Amino acid sequence: MMGVVKPACRLTAATLLTLCGALAGCNVAPPYAAPKMALPASYKGTGPFAPAHPEDQLLQDDWWRMFGDEELDRLEASLNRANPDLQAARETYIQARDMVGEARSQLYPQLSAQASGSQNRQSLHRLFRASSTGPSEEASLDYGAALSWEPDLWGEIRNRTNFAKANAQATAAMVASARLSLEVELANDYMALRGLDAEHAIYTKTLSYYGEALKITKLRFSGKIAAGLDVERAENQFASAQAADTDVETQRAVLEHAIAVLAGESPSTFNLPPEGLAHLAIPVIPTGVPSALLQRRPDIAQSERQMAAENAAIGVARAAFYPNIQLSANAGFEDDAFGGLASLPNSLWSVGASAMLPLFEGGLRRAEEQQSRSAFAQAADNYRLTVLQAFREVEDQLVLTGKLASEYRQQQDALTAALKVQDLSLRLYTDGLDNYLNVTVAQMAALTADLATTQVQSRRLQAVVGLIGAVGGGWSTADLPTPEQTIPFDPLALHNEPGDVRKPD
Structure with a gap:
């Protein structure tokens, strides 16, 4: 379009821009609030725990240092630095932040530059040729700029941005949950491995004891004061212990x-x-x-942020019921040569506006809104389930830590008694006052009690690790990025600022 804009057109455009500015603050998304849940005043379970106030940071990020093992400290640090699963999860968060940038970009006018050039020739025998004297070959050169903008009158773009921000926050919580899960898994495996080391030490000690018992039976058999059955029983005990020790070593290697x-x-x-x-x-x-658990568990925070995202999605669906308005403008120059390309007579421009209001689409918009509301209700149900499961895990670990502590003390008493019986029965057999069957039974009882004591201790340590994981480790909702921190960069900046690409710890 070429020419001068009439005053009426200016008035219409100004009125439209004023209306767009007035409506830019509208948002048809429903108000959001996380669901309230009835929480107990205290935990029912018992165990090695201490009360703390909700605002306290219950544990440090490096919670594994509480066990006092330098090797475990090194392994956990290596996990946080080099574990591929964790690194991949962190990249997921980077991608979620970039999706925020994509959604947010639609709030700004879209400006583009364009240029083209062509050399054109027409056929001398084209149909309806107006003049036989006109040129049959001519160049066409043009350049210009285009501007388009969709005013966010009903909050559709802002709600898409809010959806992306809440999703990025949920992704950050997911990364924290994955990190905690991996740390707990490593600590659990480490405790189990050290338990197998302790079992191997028990078998080494037991094999030495069984070897001495086997020598005694052989000496008594050679002196014809014991039956060959005693030797066979002693050899069976020794070989069985060797086989069990080999199995322990196999399990350790896999761990x-x-x-x-x-x-x-x-x-x-x-x-x-x-x-x-x-x-x-x-x-x-x-x-x-218990109320502090809602701020300590990253999986609960993830579920809550997913609810916020689905609430924003309702706003996107509701905005589709209202008129959609787009503004556009183009300006530039066109000529058949470079010489006069930038002259005013060769200028061209156009401005325009379009509006679209859905009148009848067979229930499409209503179905989309109903679907988004159902997705929000589903997210709320998932949130409540996550909270209930979190409390179950805490109660489970509290019961385990308390009961295993009692079981360990009881098992130590059983071990002390079993070792006394083992020593006494072997002395009685050596002195010829008892048969070897009683020695065998006593040895089996002593080995079983010794292994059980070690296994209970290993389970105690694993239960403590599980309790740490159940209460969220050292994480807190304060570690969650704010909605503004999920924005990957300033759209007006030509280059990323240092620290623009953030990976959650």
Whole structure:
């Protein structure tokens, strides 16, 4: 279009812009609030925990240091630095932030520059040729700029942006949940491996004891004061213990490989020197009051942010019921040569506006809104389920830590008695006052009690690790990025500022 804009057109455009500015603050999304849940005043379970106030940071990020094991500290640090699963999860958050940038970009006018050039020739025998004297070949050159903008009158773009922001926050919480899960898995595997080291030490000690017993039976048999059955029983005990010890070593090797992968290292070159459980401390875990759990668990925060995202999606669906308005403008120059391309007579421009109001679409918009409301209700149900499961996990671990502590003390008493019976029965057999069957029974009872004591101690440590994971480790909703922090960069900046690409810890 070429020419001068009439005053009436200016008035219409000005009126339209004023109306757009007045309506730009409209938002048809429903008000959002996280659901309220009835929470108990205290936990029912018992265990090695200490009360804490909701505003306290219950645990530190490096919670594994509470166990006092330098090797575990090194492995957890390696996990956070090099675990492939965790690194991939962090990249998911980077992608979610970029989706925020994509959605937010639609709030701004879209400006583009364009240029084109062509050399054109027409046929001398074209149909309805007006003049035989006109040129049959001519160049066409043009350049200009285009501007388009969709005023966000009903909050559709803002709600899409809010959806992306809440989704990015949920992704950040997911990364924190994945990190905690991997840390807990590594600590659990480490405690189990150290438990197997302790079992191997028990078998080593037991095999030495069984070897001495086997020598005694052979000496008594050679002196014709004992039956050959005693020797066979002693040999059976010794071989069975060897086989069980080999199985323990096999389990340890498999666990060592799993720990290597979690730590981001190759199982082929990874090695953990054997060490028992005695050096590992059983820490006191501050669980806090139940209401604090909602701020400590990243999976609960993830579910809540997903609810916020679905609430924004309702606003997007509702905005589709209202008129959609788009403004556009184009300006530039066109000529058949470079010489006069930028002259005013060769200028061209156009301005325009379009509006679209859905009148009848067979229930499409209503179905979309109903679907978005159902998705929000589903997210709310998932949130409540996540909260209930979180409380169940805490209560489970509190019961385990409390009961396993009692079981460990009881098992120690059983072990003390079993070792006394074992020593006494062997002395009686050596002195010829008892048969070897009683010795065998006593040895089996002593080994079983010793292994059970070690296994209970290993389970105690794993239960404490589970309790730490159940209360959220050292995470807090304060670690969650704010909606503004999910914006990847300033759209007016030509280059990313340092720290624009943020990965959640």
